[in-house]
Amino acid sequence: MLLLQFSTSHYCRKARLALGYKGLPYQVQNLTPGLHLLRLKPLTGLTTVPVLLPQQPDQPQAIADSTRIFRYLEALAPEPALFLKDENAQRQAWLLEDWLDESIGTATRFVYYDFRAGTGKSLDPSLSSQIVINIVRRQYGITPASVKLAAERLEQAFSILSPWQKQPYLLGNLSLADLSAAALLSPLARIPEYRDRHPWLFQRLREIHALCHEPLPPGLS
Ligand SMILES: N[C@@H](CCC(=O)N[C@@H](CS)C(=O)NCC(=O)O)C(=O)O
16 A cells, blocks of 8 residues: 655644554655645545555555545454444544544644744754745645634643543544544644643653554654
8 A cells, every 4th residue: 555645744644543553554655745736636636645545456546535544444454443333432533533634633733834933943944944834824824813713722622632631542442533633733742832731642642653653743752
């Protein structure tokens, strides 16, 4: 299998966590932002990574979107299970996964790129890095007002995810909600303020990454 990705994308990290948890062998191909459209559009009709290419004659050519990749991997390799046996609990897992994908993954992106352009500039002050950061900020409409909203959404997220303070898995047993939270909140590991205020969150991120045999994100390694 081949995973088409951006090396720094937290949505691609989410797909890698699932592949690692399942213990499936795969390779990655890092696409160049901008040129990625040329590769992805004909394959999926979409412009986003991750995209998984099973590269097997009896399998689909391409699976786009991290949520679809979760479903595909669970059908391909049911053990170890990523879906919970209890139907109600699994519904909760899907709800959390969708909220993390649609709301929180975006909020972390906003807060992270705002940090990298401001107090976190010293992480990589090179012109090329700052150009990329500014392109991303323009592409996603990252402005002081939208960053403020994103930061507020994250505060609410920490309270919704508070079961993680007392137990290793959000819904009692490991689920796709844990993998989604571990990946989509991972950019915050580079921001000292978040690391200092929520040590429990980064402890869980470490544990989930170890379970999925995925190297830790920058800031935790
Ligand atoms: N819901 C999608 C979101 C993926 C996503 O936003 N990917 C970003 C990278 S973090 C991307 O490919 N952006 C490039 C673009 O939109 O052209 C998923 O879960 O796969």
